Amino acid sequence: xxxxxxxxxxxxxxxxxxxxxxxxxxxxxxxxxxxxxxxxxxxxxxxxxxxxxxxxxxxxxxxxxxxxxxxxxxxxxxxxxxxxxxxxxxxxxxxxxxxxxxxxxxxxxxxxxxxxxxxxxxxxxxxxxxxxxxxxxxxxxxxxxxxxxxxxxxxxxxxxxxxx
Numbered sequence: 001x002x003x004x005x006x007x008x009x010x011x012x013x014x015x016x017x018x019x020x021x022x023x024x025x026x027x028x029x030x031x032x033x034x035x036x037x038x039x040x041x042x043x044x045x046x047x048x049x050x051x052x053x054x055x056x057x058x059x060x061x062x063x064x065x066x067x068x069x070x071x072x073x074x075x076x077x078x079x080x081x082x083x084x085x086x087x088x089x090x091x092x093x094x095x096x097x098x099x100x101x102x103x104x105x106x107x108x109x110x111x112x113x114x115x116x117x118x119x120x121x122x123x124x125x126x127x128x129x130x131x132x133x134x135x136x137x138x139x140x141x142x143x144x145x146x147x148x149x150x151x152x153x154x155x156x157x158x159x160x161x162x163x164x
Contacts, residue, residue: 002118005128007135009110013142015067015102018110021142022070022098031138031147040064046072050150054080057091070098085122110135 011018021027025038028048035049042064048057059072077091094116101109112135117127133148141147 002120005114005117005124005131007112007131009112009135009139010103011108011110011139011142012106013108014105015100015108017142018100018108019067019070021138022100023064027141029149031141031149032134033150034152035150045075052152053150054078054082059096062095067102068100072096079123083123083126087122090121090123091117091127110138 021031023038023040025036025040028036028038033048033050035051037047039046039061042061044061046059046061048059050056056076056078057074058076059074061071062073063069063071072095074091074094074096077089079085079088079090081088094114097111097113097115099111099113101111103109112131114127114131117124117131121127137147137149
């Protein structure tokens, strides 16, 4: 079955706090990668780089609905040569979707889907592990003020090669 990577997280923060962490450069730099350049407009281009790991993503902001939805359509991406993957650009054409459900004033539910990231892709296991790490980092950032984003000093947190 080729099911998209999906997860749901209950997060004890307001939907506006969660949206800000996903939608702004300051937010993304505190949970995903310090090397993020974010456009905060629909149609704008956002870039996410992992220099030492050799991975990057360029996405168009397809939908931004305040406190509810952030959707990035991947228009360029590349895994590092050392990953051993045959298709180094398999994220191109995928969609990264964050849907925020307002539970109450102090609680939100994040519905995360990486559409097109399915088990048929070579990178699935490494990317699944990467998303699990970074979505947990997002939760820690908004709840405790301290995420675990990628930095140049990081080990290859996205584990593209599947090895340490």
